Amino acid sequence: MKRNRAATQSASIAARPGSDPQTQISVIEKCRMGDESAWETFFSVYGPVAYRLARRAGLSDFDAQDVVANVMRKMLNAFRGGFEVDYQRGRFRHYLKRIVRNEIAEHFRAKKLAPVDPQESAPVEAPDDSAAWREVEQSEFIRACFDRLRQSPNVRPRDLLVFERYAMDQEPVEKVAREAGISTSRVYAIKHEIIGELRRMQADLDANLE
Amino acid sequence: MVFRRCPSPEKLQAIAAARDAAAIAQHLAKCERCRSAFEAYCANEETLGALRTVSNDADGLTERQRALLLQRCRELVDSNSAAPDAATREE
Numbered sequence: 001m002k003r004n005r006a007a008t009q010s011a012s013i014a015a016r017p018g019s020d021p022q023t024q025i026s027v028i029e030k031c032r033m034g035d036e037s038a039w040e041t042f043f044s045v046y047g048p049v050a051y052r053l054a055r056r057a058g059l060s061d062f063d064a065q066d067v068v069a070n071v072m073r074k075m076l077n078a079f080r081g082g083f084e085v086d087y088q089r090g091r092f093r094h095y096l097k098r099i100v101r102n103e104i105a106e107h108f109r110a111k112k113l114a115p116v117d118p119q120e121s122a123p124v125e126a127p128d129d130s131a132a133w134r135e136v137e138q139s140e141f142i143r144a145c146f147d148r149l150r151q152s153p154n155v156r157p158r159d160l161l162v163f164e165r166y167a168m169d170q171e172p173v174e175k176v177a178r179e180a181g182i183s184t185s186r187v188y189a190i191k192h193e194i195i196g197e198l199r200r201m202q203a204d205l206d207a208n209l210e
Numbered sequence: 211m212v213f214r215r216c217p218s219p220e221k222l223q224a225i226a227a228a229r230d231a232a233a234i235a236q237h238l239a240k241c242e243r244c245r246s247a248f249e250a251y252c253a254n255e256e257t258l259g260a261l262r263t264v265s266n267d268a269d270g271l272t273e274r275q276r277a278l279l280l281q282r283c284r285e286l287v288d289s290n291s292a293a294p295d296a297a298t299r300e301e
Binding site for chain 1: 219220223250251253254257258260261262263264265268269270271278280282283284286287
C-alpha cells in the first residue's frame with residue numbers, strides 16, 4: 001500500500017460542530033472571514049476532489065494540478081469579493097462544482113486550440129456527473145476525517161495501529177491480535193469503534209461544508 | 211448456513227465484510243437486534259471501502275502530490291496577488 005502515514009498527518013480539519021460554540025459557523029463562512037484553519041480544511045478536501053475529477057475526465061497530472069490551482073484562485077477571489085453565504089442546502093457545492101467543471105472544460109478547449117498531435121487521442125469532455133462528484137467528495141471527507149482522527153488524543157496509538165493493520169491493510173485478525181496483545185474480539189471492536197467515529201465525523205464535516 | 215441463535219458480533223462483522231447477507235438472511239428476517247447490528251456493520255464496510263480506495267493512490271493522486279497540492283493552495287492564500295475574477299461571478 002502506498003500510503004505515507006506521516007505525510008497525511010499534516011492535513012488539519014476544523015473542530016466538529018457542536019463540540020465548541022465557535023465552530024457553529026460553517027467552514028465556508030469561516031473561509032469568507034479569512035480563517036486559515038478553515039482554508040486548510042477546504043483545501044484538504046476540495047483540492048483533491050478537483051484533482052481527481054480532472055484526472056478522471058482525462059487530463060494529465062500537470063493539467064489536473066493546474067485545474068486545482070485555478071479553482072482555488074477563483075474561490076479565493078469569490079470569497080474576497082464577498083461571496084454571499086446563504087444556508088440554502090447545496091448552494092455552495094453547486095457553485096464550486098460548476099467552477100471545477102468549467103475549469104476542466106477550459107483545459108480541453110485550450111488543448112483543441114493548440115497544435116494537434118495526430119497521435120494524441122481525442123480529448124474527453126468534462127463529465128456532468130453528480131454521482132462522481134459525490135463519490136469523490138465523500139471519499140475525501142472520510143480521508144480528511146481519518147487524518148484528523150490520527151491526530152486525536154482521544155484515540156490510543158495502539159488502537160490506531162490495530163485498525164490500520166487489520167481494517168486497512170487486511171492482515172489476519174489473529175496475527176494482529178497476537179502482536180498487539182489483545183483478543184480478536186477486541187480487534188473487531190476497535191474496527192467498529194473507529195469506523196463509527198469516522199462516520200460521525202464525516203457527517204459533521206458534510207454538514208459543516210454546506 | 212442456518213443461525214438458530216444470534217451469531218456473535220464478530221461473526222456478523224465477518225459476514226458483513228464478506229458482503230454475504232444471504233448467509234444470514236433467514237435469521238435477520240426474524241431478529242431485529244441482529245438486523246440492526248448487521249446494517250451498521252454493512253455501512254461500516256462501505257466507509258472502510260471508501261477509505262481504502264482514497265488511501266491507496268486514488269485517481270493517481272499520491273501522498274506526495276497531495277502534499278504538494280496543499281502547499282500550492284496555501285501559497286495562493288499567502289500571496290495577495292489574486293485579482294478579482296469575472297469568471298467566478300454567478301451567471
